[in-house]
Amino acid sequence: DADVTQTPRNRITKTGKRIMLECSQTKGHDRMYWYRQDPGLGLRLIYYSFDVKDINKGEISDGYSVSRQAQAKFSLSLESAIPNQTALYFCATSDRTPPDTQYFGPGTRLTVL
Amino acid sequence: AQTVTQSQPEMSVQEAETVTLSCTYDTSESDYYLFWYKQPPSRQMILVIRQEAYKQQNATENRFSVNFQKAAKSFSLKISDSQLGDAAMYFCAYRRVNAGNMLTFGGGTRLMVKP
Numbered sequence: 001d002a003d004v005t006q007t008p009r010n011r012i013t014k015t016g017k018r019i020m021l022e023c024s025q026t027k028g029h030d031r032m033y034w035y036r037q038d039p040g041l042g043l044r045l046i047y048y049s050f051d052v053k054d055i056n057k058g059e060i061s062d063g064y065s066v067s068r069q070a071q072a073k074f075s076l077s078l079e080s081a082i083p084n085q086t087a088l089y090f091c092a093t094s095d096r097t098p099p100d101t102q103y104f105g106p107g108t109r110l111t112v113l
Numbered sequence: 114a115q116t117v118t119q120s121q122p123e124m125s126v127q128e129a130e131t132v133t134l135s136c137t138y139d140t141s142e143s144d145y146y147l148f149w150y151k152q153p154p155s156r157q158m159i160l161v162i163r164q165e166a167y168k169q170q171n172a173t174e175n176r177f178s179v180n181f182q183k184a185a186k187s188f189s190l191k192i193s194d195s196q197l198g199d200a201a202m203y204f205c206a207y208r209r210v211n212a213g214n215m216l217t218f219g220g221g222t223r224l225m226v227k228p
Contacts, residue, residue: 033214041220042204042206
């Protein structure tokens with residue numbers, strides 16, 4: 001079984017709809033992250049959480065919110081989706097031990113029409 | 114702000130041969146980590162290799178090795194005995210120590226392997 005899972009794997013939605021992307025992990029890591037990937041830009045950090053009570057904005061948090069429901073679960077919400085949020089979204093996890101390498105989920109492809 | 118640059122949008126290599134992917138980064142920090150991730154068509158991001166800046170010895174993982182030149186801020190990935198399964202996007206990434214754990218990624222290099 002995969003250590004980091006994301007649901008859904010693919011989603012098509014319309015402008016203005018609320019969307020939630022979910023991430024679960026069985027690695028026992030404290031730290032979780034949400035990234036966005038656009039063609040030619042690599043990945044950019046949206047939000048990160050070092051534990052259930054610690055949530056921080058990343059490089060591109062506008063238009064997004066997150067919830068850390070438990071150590072193993074970290075969800076990303078788009079309150080009112082817009083077309084330029086069409087992208088590939090990745091969840092990642094890491095432990096606290098340096099270099100606390102991040103391990104990624106399989107990604108969610110989101111299309112906003 | 115840190116930046117990571119991969120100057121080769123695409124590279125190709127013949128099966129069984131060696132290829133080197135380039136990465137440069139800009140930072141004023143002395144302590145940091147560098148990573149190479151592979152993204153095959155399945156789109157999963159897979160860690161290939163990592164390097165701690167304080168280590169002078171270049172990291173090696175089987176057929177994958179790096180050439181880390183700290184003064185030049187260069188971190189290239191060498192793939193030896195290339196295999197068809199090596200075909201993928203490769204991303205170089207940088208992370209400061211004790212700085213929110215944010216990875217800064219380059220734009221990626223698409224590697225094609227010819228049989």
